[in-house]
Amino acid sequence: MVYTISLYASLAIFCFGLLYRVANWFRYRVDQEAETISTSQRVTAAITGLASTLFSIQILVLLRIFLLDVIFQKYFMKMGALRWFAHMCIYLGFILLLLMHALDKIITNSVFEVYYSTLNPFLFLRNLFGFVILLGLGIALYRRLFSPQPQPKSTVVDYSAIAVLGVIMISGVLLEATKITSHTLYQEMVSDYSGLDEADTDSLSALNAYWVENYGLASPGVKRPFDADTLQTGEELHKGSCMECHSPPQWAFMSYGVSRVLRPAALYLDRSNVHTGLWYIHFLACFLGLAYLPFSKFFHMFSTPIHLFIKGITIHGKSKPANLATFQAIELDACVHCGECTRRCSVAVALNEIPNPNILPSEKHAAFRSLLSGRYISKRNLLRIQEGCHICTECRRCTDVCPVGINLEGLWFNLKRHAANLGYPKPEAWARNTIGSDFIITKFNEERLPLSFDDKTFEKEITGHTQVNTFSLCFGCQNCTNACPVVNSHESPRKALGMLPHEIMHCLALRQKELALGSMMLWDCLTCYLCQEQCPQGVCITDILYQLKNLALKRMKQEA
Amino acid sequence: MQKMVAIFLGCNIPVRLKQYEAASRAVLGKLGVELTDIPEFNCCGYPLRNIDRTAFVLSSARNLALAERQGLDILSLCQCGYGTFRMADHLLKTERSLRAEVNRVLSQEGLQYEGKTQIKHLLSVLFHDVGLDAIRKQVIRKFENVKIAVHYGCHVLRPSNVVGFDNPVAPKIFDRLVDVTGAESIDYPTKLDCCGAPLLGTHNRLSLDFAEKKLVDAQKAGAHYIASACPFCQIQFDTVPRRIEFERGLNYRPLASILYPQLLGLTMGLDEMALGLDRNCGDMNFLGQALVGETVAARSNGMESREYEQAV
Numbered sequence: 001m002v003y004t005i006s007l008y009a010s011l012a013i014f015c016f017g018l019l020y021r022v023a024n025w026f027r028y029r030v031d032q033e034a035e036t037i038s039t040s041q042r043v044t045a046a047i048t049g050l051a052s053t054l055f056s057i058q059i060l061v062l063l064r065i066f067l068l069d070v071i072f073q074k075y076f077m078k079m080g081a082l083r084w085f086a087h088m089c090i091y092l093g094f095i096l097l098l099l100m101h102a103l104d105k106i107i108t109n110s111v112f113e114v115y116y117s118t119l120n121p122f123l124f125l126r127n128l129f130g131f132v133i134l135l136g137l138g139i140a141l142y143r144r145l146f147s148p149q150p151q152p153k154s155t156v157v158d159y160s161a162i163a164v165l166g167v168i169m170i171s172g173v174l175l176e177a178t179k180i181t182s183h184t185l186y187q188e189m190v191s192d193y194s195g196l197d198e199a200d201t202d203s204l205s206a207l208n209a210y211w212v213e214n215y216g217l218a219s220p221g222v223k224r225p226f227d228a229d230t231l232q233t234g235e236e237l238h239k240g241s242c243m244e245c246h247s248p249p250q251w252a253f254m255s256y257g258v259s260r261v262l263r264p265a266a267l268y269l270d271r272s273n274v275h276t277g278l279w280y281i282h283f284l285a286c287f288l289g290l291a292y293l294p295f296s297k298f299f300h301m302f303s304t305p306i307h308l309f310i311k312g313i314t315i316h317g318k319s320k321p322a323n324l325a326t327f328q329a330i331e332l333d334a335c336v337h338c339g340e341c342t343r344r345c346s347v348a349v350a351l352n353e354i355p356n357p358n359i360l361p362s363e364k365h366a367a368f369r370s371l372l373s374g375r376y377i378s379k380r381n382l383l384r385i386q387e388g389c390h391i392c393t394e395c396r397r398c399t400d401v402c403p404v405g406i407n408l409e410g411l412w413f414n415l416k417r418h419a420a421n422l423g424y425p426k427p428e429a430w431a432r433n434t435i436g437s438d439f440i441i442t443k444f445n446e447e448r449l450p451l452s453f454d455d456k457t458f459e460k461e462i463t464g465h466t467q468v469n470t471f472s473l474c475f476g477c478q479n480c481t482n483a484c485p486v487v488n489s490h491e492s493p494r495k496a497l498g499m500l501p502h503e504i505m506h507c508l509a510l511r512q513k514e515l516a517l518g519s520m521m522l523w524d525c526l527t528c529y530l531c532q533e534q535c536p537q538g539v540c541i542t543d544i545l546y547q548l549k550n551l552a553l554k555r556m557k558q559e560a
Numbered sequence: 561m562q563k564m565v566a567i568f569l570g571c572n573i574p575v576r577l578k579q580y581e582a583a584s585r586a587v588l589g590k591l592g593v594e595l596t597d598i599p600e601f602n603c604c605g606y607p608l609r610n611i612d613r614t615a616f617v618l619s620s621a622r623n624l625a626l627a628e629r630q631g632l633d634i635l636s637l638c639q640c641g642y643g644t645f646r647m648a649d650h651l652l653k654t655e656r657s658l659r660a661e662v663n664r665v666l667s668q669e670g671l672q673y674e675g676k677t678q679i680k681h682l683l684s685v686l687f688h689d690v691g692l693d694a695i696r697k698q699v700i701r702k703f704e705n706v707k708i709a710v711h712y713g714c715h716v717l718r719p720s721n722v723v724g725f726d727n728p729v730a731p732k733i734f735d736r737l738v739d740v741t742g743a744e745s746i747d748y749p750t751k752l753d754c755c756g757a758p759l760l761g762t763h764n765r766l767s768l769d770f771a772e773k774k775l776v777d778a779q780k781a782g783a784h785y786i787a788s789a790c791p792f793c794q795i796q797f798d799t800v801p802r803r804i805e806f807e808r809g810l811n812y813r814p815l816a817s818i819l820y821p822q823l824l825g826l827t828m829g830l831d832e833m834a835l836g837l838d839r840n841c842g843d844m845n846f847l848g849q850a851l852v853g854e855t856v857a858a859r860s861n862g863m864e865s866r867e868y869e870q871a872v
Contacts, residue, residue, distance in 0.1 A: 346602045426762065429763075486766065528718070528754035546609055553610070
């Protein structure tokens with residue numbers, strides 16, 4: 001009952017999730033061109049495109065991708081043999097267990113003439129596949145926790161995927177182990193299949209002895225060693241009624257090993273019906289995994305092959321714009337969060353000083369998807385996206401190393417566009433438009449300006465650095481302002497720029513924080529260092545402007 | 561023989577200016593400068609300067625530490641990269657707390673900044689380490705009647721006490737290097753001014769204005785080409801005429817820009833394709849025609865005839 005209900009419930013969630021994710025492929029609009037194409041146009045284009053591909057020579061390309069990339073996981077080779085091996089273990093073990101064990105009633109039963117889960121080769125293979133998955137999971141976990149290579153941060157997404165698989169595997173092994181030793185289950189089987197009379201205690205205890213001796217059964221009130229005759233009788237009975245469906249449990253090497261460890265407690269575990277509990281845990285974990293799959297990292301088992309297929313047959317400039325738009329949306333789902341991009345990222349090192357995960361391409365990718373989902377994103381997160389996508393230097397290394405071949409550079413370009421449309425353009429331009437254009441010098445004429453000598457943070461920021469501190473040496477000769485090409489390019493520079501370079505030095509000396517940080521001059525500075533070079537007092541004017549820009553941006557972030 | 565140096569390409573060159581790398585490698589190879597690539601190099605820190613000082617210094621310092629670990633000096637093709645490295649190096653040598661913070665982060669990867677790496681730019685390596693005489697020996701043909709407006713670039717010149725590249729008011733390195741090719745380096749009013757690239761994306765109009773002014777000034781002074789040695793400046797000069805045409809309409813033929821190693825490479829007899837001239841946006845045909853006197857140039861440089869034949 002519970003089994004059936006949870007199976008159908010999770011299947012329903014799974015199907016809904018798949019539909020939702022696939023619908024997003026036609027819904028999300030990544031680049032500008034996509035905004036002019038409707039969802040229905042994209043669906044139609046995808047269907048005609050699919051049909052025309054399947055009935056053309058391109059099917060061979062798909063076949064090659066299927067063999068090399070989907071089956072053999074060639075693209076994973078880029079990341080080194082160990083990671084390929086770990087992924088191959090999880091992926092192959094998973095597929096094979098799914099086909100042979102989870103879908104045994106549908107697949108294995110119809111393919112093989114005789115199928116019992118307790119019979120070889122199924123008994124052995126189930127353990128082998130499970131072992132392979134656990135091996136892969138172990139390597140993955142080890143690499144995430146202890147690898148000497150700098151790692152992108154593993155997130156809940158990564159660990160929850162490992163955890164769900166881990167719970168399924170371990171509960172499965174424990175379940176089989178407790179079933180091997182379970183006397184209750186043994187007795188049920190005997191009464192159902194042995195055909196022995198309950199009064200025939202000699203035969204019953206002989207069979208029992210044989211199973212305790214050879215099949216790992218834990219039986220109450222039975223003491224080893226057994227005499228040879230009893231075992232002989234037991235073996236004959238076993239051959240008559242049990243052997244047909246039961247291979248020796250030693251073949252289930254993992255479960256049998258665990259059952260040996262559990263043996264001292266086996267009778268207690270059997271009495272408390274632990275195997276039933278484990279069975280619930282096992283199938284509920286499987287169904288949870290099934291329901292969670294479309295929303296988890298595991299979704300890549302669909303999206304990544306599809307991405308590889310489409311990438312293989314997409315020719316830019318030749319493929320339909322509607323299909324390219326869909327392809328871009330699929331690129332947002334094709335990420336396996338392997339972190340290769342982040343490991344090669346040119347600016348990843350900045351994360352140590354600017355704690356914003358969206359600097360890293362692997363995290364920025366997920367942020368883009370949440371931005372397009374239309375869900376509410378807090379202002380704080382929008383600012384993080386803005387900062388992350390503009391710290392990027394567009395060096396294209398992430399795109400070059402992506403094993404799945406996602407055009408990350410193209411995504412970042414569009415992410416910047418989307419962020420700008422939401423009111424979060426390049427931070428410098430943003431500051432220029434908000435702080436700079438807000439700055440009207442006349443506004444300050446009538447009021448007495450507050451001095452910021454008591455602002456300890458500001459004091460530290462401007463006097464703490466030897467270079468910035470040089471503002472105090474300024475004697476107001478205005479060489480800097482006269483040398484400035486930006487000042488010279490304006491007819492009325494004060495109107496256009498607010499404070500001029502030498503005035504900003506004065507503002508600092510007088511701790512006029514608002515004037516110094518609010519001036520348009522900061523954002524129009526070319527950083528050509530002509531002012532600093534010309535200063536007779538060695539004031540590091542350009543460097544001071546840099547520092548003020550740092551401070552103003554920090555303040556804007558805090559205020560927002 | 562030159563000491564081996566680590567070549568720093570930065571983020572722009574491998575993606576948007578491959579010809580700069582190709583031409584530099586070809587020219588430096590001919591001059592016997594051995595280059596090492598350090599694939600772990602990251603952003604030089606320049607784009608972070610507006611955002612966060614410590615982050616910019618850390619980013620620079622990681623590159624310096626990577627070169628230092630191999631006992632190498634850094635050769636930057638980018639002038640902004642050069643200036644940023646120099647500035648970070650200067651700050652790390654003067655500010656103890658900054659250095660401690662940077663080394664704390666670097667030590668997580670087993671790196672350490674000690675300040676032993678020397679930071680060089682392509683032009684300073686050519687001028688100081690290789691030397692004009694050695695370059696002359698490789699020049700087998702010269703430009704005739706070609707006038708070049710050199711663009712020094714702000715971040716190698718200033719602040720001079722930090723970057724230490726050349727005299728900030730009357731620099732000569734780039735001019736002398738152009739002279740070697742037989743072309744004439746001319747003076748023009750905005751020779752030492754900025755190309756406007758740093759304001760791109762923040763204040764586009766101003767950025768265009770500065771670049772256009774330089775191009776027009778140089779053209780008025782009679783230049784046939786403007787020569788740069790920085791990806792930011794080169795991209796600015798290459799793309800600005802097109803953007804001006806798009807935004808304001810262009811009623812004159814804009815000055816084409818060439819990268820210095822391309823200019824030098826041509827006189828060394830290197831192939832135009834190998835120097836990536838076809839990737840430049842401006843018209844490069846005039847330069848090819850202006851190359852003359854191969855025999856004279858080669859003989860006057862004292863080359864053996866057999867050597868000369870090999871060279872051509």
